[in-house]
Amino acid sequence: MRNKFLTAALAFLGSVAAYWTLLSSRPTAPQGAVALPVELSVSPGASSPAGEENAAVSTLTVVDPAAPVGASAIRAPFKLPPLPKREGLDPAFGKFDGWLSRYFAAGADERPALVAEGVALAVERRVALKALIPAAPEKALQNAVPMVVRQQMPAEVLSELEERISARGFYGVLAVAPEPGREPDPRPIRRQAVLDGGIRYEVYTFGQRLTQVTTPQSVMSGIAVDRVMALDEKRVRPLEIGEIPDATKPVESACPVSGKEVLAAAKAGALAAITEETPAVEVAGTVRYLCHGGHIVDLEQKVTAAEGGSGGGMKPLGAAGSWTMGPKTLLYIRVTFPDTLKEPQTEAAAYEMLRATND
Numbered sequence: 001m002r003n004k005f006l007t008a009a010l011a012f013l014g015s016v017a018a019y020w021t022l023l024s025s026r027p028t029a030p031q032g033a034v035a036l037p038v039e040l041s042v043s044p045g046a047s048s049p050a051g052e053e054n055a056a057v058s059t060l061t062v063v064d065p066a067a068p069v070g071a072s073a074i075r076a077p078f079k080l081p082p083l084p085k086r087e088g089l090d091p092a093f094g095k096f097d098g099w100l101s102r103y104f105a106a107g108a109d110e111r112p113a114l115v116a117e118g119v120a121l122a123v124e125r126r127v128a129l130k131a132l133i134p135a136a137p138e139k140a141l142q143n144a145v146p147m148v149v150r151q152q153m154p155a156e157v158l159s160e161l162e163e164r165i166s167a168r169g170f171y172g173v174l175a176v177a178p179e180p181g182r183e184p185d186p187r188p189i190r191r192q193a194v195l196d197g198g199i200r201y202e203v204y205t206f207g208q209r210l211t212q213v214t215t216p217q218s219v220m221s222g223i224a225v226d227r228v229m230a231l232d233e234k235r236v237r238p239l240e241i242g243e244i245p246d247a248t249k250p251v252e253s254a255c256p257v258s259g260k261e262v263l264a265a266a267k268a269g270a271l272a273a274i275t276e277e278t279p280a281v282e283v284a285g286t287v288r289y290l291c292h293g294g295h296i297v298d299l300e301q302k303v304t305a306a307e308g309g310s311g312g313g314m315k316p317l318g319a320a321g322s323w324t325m326g327p328k329t330l331l332y333i334r335v336t337f338p339d340t341l342k343e344p345q346t347e348a349a350a351y352e353m354l355r356a357t358n359d
Helices: 002-025 091-105 111-135 137-142 207-211 295-306 347-358
Strands: 038-046 055-062 163-175 189-194 200-204 215-225 228-231 280-283 286-289
Touching: 091 111, 111 137, 111 215, 111 228, 137 215, 137 228, 189 228, 280 295, 295 347
Parallel strands: 200 228
Antiparallel strands: 038 055, 163 189, 163 215, 189 200, 215 228, 280 286
């Protein structure tokens, strides 16, 4: 009995000595360092590395108290999403994609060595993207770096990427007529945007925006490189699955279509990453949560109509000549059926159809 007691006592003293040695050998924190709180999650019943059954596996996560709300430092391991095919584009896009794959496949201790290469390739890609915007603005938008990827990239590389734009401002359309005896201007129609603060952009766009006239206050969404903007024809940008909303921007937790409160996370003081169950959009720099993804189209029509995009009830100007010429008044009926509650055609689409007929 005495031998067992002595053995246990010696083992205890040995453990205390080993623990004290471990504490004394730990490096001291540099002056001014902040002690970060940690979260320890224990999963009972999992197998240990040594193969022991019913061992507890713990995961240690460092939580940065200085991290802004909505940009939490607690993140699951990031997996690079599939990138679009870069067919017919400058090789700079493919080279940067290759760097992205290598960077996110590397370990945390290996990534700092890849940053300088990433900056150089981002600069090369930036030049190619600026040239692509005037030639094919829609393709330029399709080849922008996804937000979920941007939020995981080092700041040095991020600063060389395209600027993301979600704002309200002046949208101007200018027609250029050639002087007598001179060749026609290669760009007879020019567009520009002036955002808050007087920042002016040269605009290239597509789709519905090509028929938009000068609008004093228009909602705009797109990308820009050195004040050259690829403007999306849509005013509403759906947030990507996995994107963490920017908490520094205004956030509306009530669905703008139904009015229902849909953002429970806001009450907890944090913004979780977007999922299929929590759709959200960005409109003129404001994050708006929706009841469901089907409201994105409704909100787009609502925003467009608010800036006069639905056409309104204004009669065209001009004096009447014969019955076949001049202003006319007509009754336009949008037919629906009693067995469906779906709107057959939106007001904005009806005005657009009449405008196209009149042209």
